[in-house]
Amino acid sequence: MGEDEVLSVTRRTTRSSSATAISTKNDVVERIKSTHICSPSLNDLLYGGEPIDLDVLLSNFPGRHPQIRELLQILGPSNTPMLPIFVYGGPSTGKTSIILQLFRYLNRPFVYSSCRTCYSPRILFESVLNQLSHHRKNATNGYSSVKRCEKPSDFVNFLREALVSMVNRLKENVGKSKSSKKRERSIDGHMVYLIFDKLELVRDWDKSSSILPLLFNLDSILNIPEVGLIFISSTPPDTFYSSMGYIEPVPIYFPNYSEDDLRQILVRNQAYPKLYSSFLDAVLRPFCRITRRLDELSAVFSSLFLEYCKPLNDLAVVPNEDLKRRLFSNLQPHISLFLNETFRVLSQSSSGAERTKGRELRGSKRKIGTHDESDELDFHMSTSAKYLLISAFLASRNPATLDASLFDSRGGSDSRKRRRKPSETAKGQKEAEEEELLTKGPGSFPLERLLAIFQCITSVAEDYLGEEVQVEDSLEVEGQDGPLMSDVLLQLSSLCNANFIVKGGTCPLEGSTRYRSVVTEDLALKVAKSVKFPLAKYVYRR
Amino acid sequence: MVSDNAAEKALNLIRSRLCNPNFIFRPLCDSPDSNYSKLKFIVSSSVTEACNNSVLLLGPRGSGKVAVLDLVLEDLLLEYPDMINLIRLNGLLHSDDNSAVKEIARQLCVEHQLLFSKMASFDDNSEFMIAMLRECGLAHKTIVFVLDEFDLFTQGKQRLLYALLDAMQSVTSQAVVIGVSCRLDADQLLEKRVKSRFSHRKLLFLPPSEEDIYRLLDHVLSLPVDSSLPHDYAIEFNAKLHSMFSDERFRQVINSYMNFSPTVRHLVKFLFRAASDMDLKLGYLSFENFKSAISSLQRQPKMECLRDCSILELYILVCMKRLEVKEQNSYSFSAVMKEYKSIHDSFQTSDYYSQDVCLRAFEHVLQRGLVCFADGRGRIQSTEFRPVKLLISFAEISQGLKAHHLCPAFLQKLAS
Structure with missing residues (x-):
């Protein structure tokens, strides 16, 4: 039976476990395992690299001294038990790195798992257990975890077992290292700390209603005084409301950096601090009005600084007042440009790390498209795909009832619309409708409507420019249904994959899939321009 | 010094x-009418007189229910060695009947040095449990079941509770069921067949x-x-x-x-x-x-969040507040943007940024938990068009604006 179980484990866990293998690698925790591959030792749970002392730690994190002091007080001297703590504060305020560096300074063993890389309860549980039992996933064990553990009850049993044995070994170790003092890097004390990072993500998990109370009550469930629990979250504790209730952990707050702190941090590690601080004089304040997140600011400033330096030949100069003024006037036009483009730069540089959701990928793509100075599209699309995109846009924006008049074969839509004079009540209605459109966003449409509009506009388009759409011509006008349908459906699916069109839920009455176009009007106009299609005439304006 | x-x-x-609850609650136990004495009396009478019993410990979280229970059990284990068998379950971990019975069987096996089979079914395990109850009753050994987070055990069909309390009705068994819950109405959650078998003893833990x-x-x-x-x-x-x-x-x-x-x-x-x-x-x-x-x-997380906001983020919050004052029950980011534009048009503010910049600021506010989407999650729609609402009161906003050291006076006026 035992063998069977092992086999099934290897078969089932390959995909998910490889993800955690990466997670332990790419997280900040770079363990010193490479030196200990043959014999796992307790030192694996320490922070890798040389230990640092407190002064270095404090100077590494300007503006964070009160928080570091507070954490040190709560962690206390070695071998003192602690109550669970909850570290919170906005993104990029140094929560995770300060905690990890603190453990590097304190030389105490810890288990770090981030809920972003451990994206389900099972992976989280197994990651903790793997680290506690010095288990490394590799080819010889088929990238499986040390224990297969899905249920919270199993997790708690295994965890208690692992922690008790770990604490016992640490206690032995303390005795040993006292007798033989020559060890250069010894573990301090017999406390083990469990760190759960990015806790705010757990709220979106399927089983969040059972996992969160479990994590918050883990301290009282385990009831081992030698274990310290640290939760790190970017949202305050009041967002973790649960109907069960729990004793809140001791809160520790990391506020956003103040402007002075930001300046100090940004100047650090710059090759030309004098020049850079005069640069910051010019740009820091206006950008701080938009965002006070360090990661965003540093991304913008890195490219803006290049602009700033352009007129200079020698970057090592100490700028005097005159030079500063000249440089500033040089930079002035760029500042306003960058102020309104902050996020374009960002979405390109950090798209790999932060964006996982399709929504945001789509957002960045859209931004790239719309922000282009020229009217040229910066990506290639086939002509029929462009038409399809335009028709999807029309189908999303225009009410379905207007289709008939807009795409009338006689083209008399314009005159007919203008003839009616809007009365007062109709105006009020229109305003209400406008509000509704604002809140509801682009409408959804069935496939049939899209195809009908597509057919209409391609036939209209050929009136305008007969020779340019030869391909469409031969496909459309003859009305050969077979090839047209297959081709268009292919194009449609590729547009869906590119996130220009999203597949919505199925309509409850008809049961067919509904689509929705999410391109902005700018992009649609640009696409229309590239095929010389008079889109503005067809968009329904209120 | x-x-x-x-x-x-x-x-x-x-x-x-401070990290040892047993130490903390010790001094609150000596008086004769404390919960400690009452609980000890109930459990010890069942040990000495070979009877069955059940009791609920109710009180808010952190009032020391489990700690007092631990103290009682610790003392009784010293007083009557080898006569008490402790089974601990937690509603957070074993709320479904299957895993609960499995856990009982596992703990019984550990206690009595028996071989525990992982593959045993629910029926096997519950039969084993009943058999063990009878055996222990014959050997005059009391089994104490501690059900922490008792209210979570009442969620399903309550088969476990029924099986346990039903076994208490027979003369052969000798057991105590102790439920611990922070819901004061925990006994009202029981089904009729379970409730009628429960002793209705309740101990209330007061501050x-x-x-x-x-x-x-x-x-x-x-x-x-x-x-x-x-x-x-x-x-x-x-x-x-x-x-x-x-x-x-x-x-x-x-x-x-x-x-x-x-x-x-x-x-x-x-x-x-x-x-x-x-x-x-x-x-x-x-x-x-x-x-x-x-x-x-004693922190005020919302105020801290507001203090962390940049000026643009404050603008967005103020715009949303103005929309809510206008009693628009549903509005989305695009409506907020419209309001932002109209403020700019009428007052010519210096803080006017493009829509993308505002959208990112809006996403920051969203991440901080100051606003949230008003519709259920999982809807396929872009952020701009989903209906949103403020999670912070108007008073908090104006207070936060006052406390913000960079906030322009103009913005405070807009918000009031």
């Missing part, structure tokens, strides 16, 4: 006391009285004079502590804290925070420690 060593030792002692609080403070914080700690230091430490207890300001701090969070565990958290603040150079607990602890525990 005291040597660092002694102060550190004292701090370690106090911290380990400590003021007298109890000071007894507890003294018990936890004062140092033992006859230990490895220097004698003079311990005496001086205790004297300072007692003079602080009689200080009116100190009493006010404790009162104001206990008004907010009345349970013992909250008090422990407070003392932990204050104790870890202790200056090791000075070596004594001071009033300032307690004062700073109270300010670091």
